[in-house]
Amino acid sequence: MIDELDGRLIELFTAEPRIGVLEASRRLKVARGTVQARLDRLARDGVIAGFGPEIDAAALGYAVTAFVTLQLRQAGGHDPVAARLAQVPEVIEAHTITGPGDMLCRIVARSNTDLQRVIDVIVDVAGVERASSVISLATQIPYRTLPLVRAASNRS
Amino acid sequence: MIDELDGRLIELFTAEPRIGVLEASRRLKVARGTVQARLDRLARDGVIAGFGPEIDAAALGYAVTAFVTLQLRQAGGHDPVAARLAQVPEVIEAHTITGPGDMLCRIVARSNTDLQRVIDVIVDVAGVERASSVISLATQIPYRTLPLVRAASNRS
DNA sequence: TGAAAAGCTGGACAATTTGTACAGTGGGCC
DNA sequence: GGCCCACTGTACAAATTGTCCAGCTTTTCA
Numbered sequence: 361m362i363d364e365l366d367g368r369l370i371e372l373f374t375a376e377p378r379i380g381v382l383e384a385s386r387r388l389k390v391a392r393g394t395v396q397a398r399l400d401r402l403a404r405d406g407v408i409a410g411f412g413p414e415i416d417a418a419a420l421g422y423a424v425t426a427f428v429t430l431q432l433r434q435a436g437g438h439d440p441v442a443a444r445l446a447q448v449p450e451v452i453e454a455h456t457i458t459g460p461g462d463m464l465c466r467i468v469a470r471s472n473t474d475l476q477r478v479i480d481v482i483v484d485v486a487g488v489e490r491a492s493s494v495i496s497l498a499t500q501i502p503y504r505t506l507p508l509v510r511a512a513s514n515r516s
Numbered sequence: 517m518i519d520e521l522d523g524r525l526i527e528l529f530t531a532e533p534r535i536g537v538l539e540a541s542r543r544l545k546v547a548r549g550t551v552q553a554r555l556d557r558l559a560r561d562g563v564i565a566g567f568g569p570e571i572d573a574a575a576l577g578y579a580v581t582a583f584v585t586l587q588l589r590q591a592g593g594h595d596p597v598a599a600r601l602a603q604v605p606e607v608i609e610a611h612t613i614t615g616p617g618d619m620l621c622r623i624v625a626r627s628n629t630d631l632q633r634v635i636d637v638i639v640d641v642a643g644v645e646r647a648s649s650v651i652s653l654a655t656q657i658p659y660r661t662l663p664l665v666r667a668a669s670n671r672s
Numbered sequence: 673t674g675a676a677a678a679g680c681t682g683g684a685c686a687a688t689t690t691g692t693a694c695a696g697t698g699g700g701c702c
Numbered sequence: 703g704g705c706c707c708a709c710t711g712t713a714c715a716a717a718t719t720g721t722c723c724a725g726c727t728t729t730t731c732a
Contacts, residue, residue, distance in 0.1 A: 448663075
């Protein structure tokens with residue numbers, strides 16, 4: 361799927377995103393065209409989804425993160441509910457899941473008080489039967505994919 | 517915290533990350549120096565955490581995502597467990613949480629069979645008492661922050 | 673076994689962008 | 703009124719990008 365050079369390339373750009381193709385080729389000691397081709401291929405294959413800016417919700421004032429498990433009314437299915445949840449800015453992510461719950465959402469809020477408001481909004485969404493939430497107290501491992509890249513490109 | 521121009525800037529770079537400062541200034545109809553200064557400030561304030569490549573775990577072959585709630589042994593605390601979990605590449609994210617569970621992890625695996633293996637690895641981590649997992653069947657709302665940016669920069 | 677295909681190298685070129693600086697202008701604040 | 707700050711518009715050298723090419727090596731496949 362990806363080889364060792366791809367792995368080094370991704371690691372390099374993760375560590376120093378602004379270096380550019382030329383500098384990357386120097387660091388990796390390969391021709392510029394190679395870096396360019398690899399990058400194009402990784403992007404085409406969807407391995408690299410994009411280079412967008414990573415926004416820190418906390419820095420925007422959304423200091424509280426919580427995970428909400430939703431139980432939905434049987435009728436209507438998941439998609440309409442998801443569409444309505446998508447209207448709520450504080451819903452950062454949503455998955456349908458196995459198990460007793462039907463949906464798991466990641467939400468953010470400005471404070472614990474604000475979290476109450478956000479949860480109320482969610483519970484008010486048509487199709488949502490009940491919601492149970494847990495608050496993230498600390499992020500022990502921030503979202504990461506580098507270990508996967510290393511594993512997939514096999515080198516320790 | 518961030519104003520309307522910051523919001524437009526972030527949106528633009530999210531939509532087309534590769535355009536560069538000069539093109540961005542043309543699109544936003546402001547001077548290049550302004551874009552540069554804004555970007556610097558946003559990065560300095562931590563609002564923009566970085567411009568690293570976004571890696572798609574699924575494209576790397578990790579097609580299955582699951583959320584695992586861990587109960588920990590009381591003794592020892594969270595941090596040592598988190599440190600050990602960090603050794604497992606498939607643990608993509610981990611939070612300490614309120615409620616009956618102690619920790620919530622996002623994990624990925626190559627298949628449902630592989631998921632079993634990953635969960636076994638996690639349960640084997642010293643300090644982990646038990647783990648209960650739910651599988652993500654579909655991503656209804658992919659991780660996003662743009663609505664927050666819009667909300668924070670207040671414009672619809 | 674032999675030939676085609678694919679990937680990498682190293683180099684070249686024009687066009688564009690970046691980094692950086694500076695003077696001028698307008699609004700907000702004390 | 704006066705100061706500070708952000709933005710504008712401009713300038714210039716240096717660096718990077720996009721694109722192409724010829725030659726070489728390795729892999730693939732009939």
